[in-house]
Amino acid sequence: IFNNISEGYYRLLKAAVEKNCNLKVFGYIPKDERLSLESRHLGLIQSREVEDLNEKIELCSELVLKNIDMNMLLKFFKESPDFEDEYHLEDRGIKTAVACDKAFSFYYRENIELLEECGEVVFFSPLKDKCLPEDINFLYIGGGYPEVFIKELSRNKSMLNSINKSLSSGLNCYAECGGLMYLMEGIQGMDSGRIFNTVGFFNGKAY
Known part of the structure; x- marks a missing residue:
């Protein structure tokens, strides 16, 4: 999944990657200034400080559904092997x-x-x-x-x-x-x- 690119550049990258890298490309997130987050020293403004966070999340979900093949993506993960987490700690109170x-x-x-x-x-x-x-x-x-x-x-x-x-x-x-x-x-x-x-x-x- 490519991020922050134009539709034309996506088509170019998709063809190149699928031809030369033997990888499946599921889609892309287009460049959109409405998704940008403010930054400060050492990183981004934290999510709890973003006033229109819900609006940004809603917009991102719309772009994902429009530009990413979700059916293919979900099918791909269904075929992934199960992961067994065997690392656990003892309850010591x-x-x-x-x-x-x-x-x-x-x-x-x-x-x-x-x-x-x-x-x-x-x-x-x-x-x-x-x-x-x-x-x-x-x-x-x-x-x-x-x-x-x-x-x-x-x-x-x-x-x-x-x-x-x-x-x-x-x-x-x-x-x-x-x-x-x-x-x-x-x-x-x-x-x-x-x-x-x-x-x-x-x-x-x-x-």
């Missing part, structure tokens, strides 16, 4: 708190499912909640854009204190990218260049 809001949302669903196999997963918001969930055994803070929402994160001092106190008391934690930045002493804001206080568990500041 581990209760994991996962930071999830507009500041921290970069997660692979498969990782959350593996944590659910180990016990229970509860989500919390470093932006809005006042403290960590009760009786947790593990803390997971993924990536995101804490520098974009640093003013709100820094103002939530009760959450910062809750995380710092829990980590200092021995709570196991995995933090990556923006989550690791959040655990440092401070993060530089996007607008003013000012350093805003964060959890402070690790020495150093993120710029």
Whole structure:
């Protein structure tokens, strides 16, 4: 399936690929500015921040149905071999708190499912909640854009204190990218260049 090309270019590519690569071409998504998403440093604007997201999804579905041979595509996947997932984890009764809001949302669903196999997963918001969930055994803070929402994160001092106190008391934690930045002493804001206080568990500041 080709993406973001004109109809004429699609015909050229389809003929070349099917002739020379022995691959089936199912269709294409045409170039359409209405599908574009705004970008910022390090990536695109997240889906939850796109005001007309539903309209974009509806338009995309219309273009897919119009320009992709869905009957052939579905038939192709019906003929695919079954996939057996043999990798599972033991339920150890581990209760994991996962930071999830507009500041921290970069997660692979498969990782959350593996944590659910180990016990229970509860989500919390470093932006809005006042403290960590009760009786947790593990803390997971993924990536995101804490520098974009640093003013709100820094103002939530009760959450910062809750995380710092829990980590200092021995709570196991995995933090990556923006989550690791959040655990440092401070993060530089996007607008003013000012350093805003964060959890402070690790020495150093993120710029």
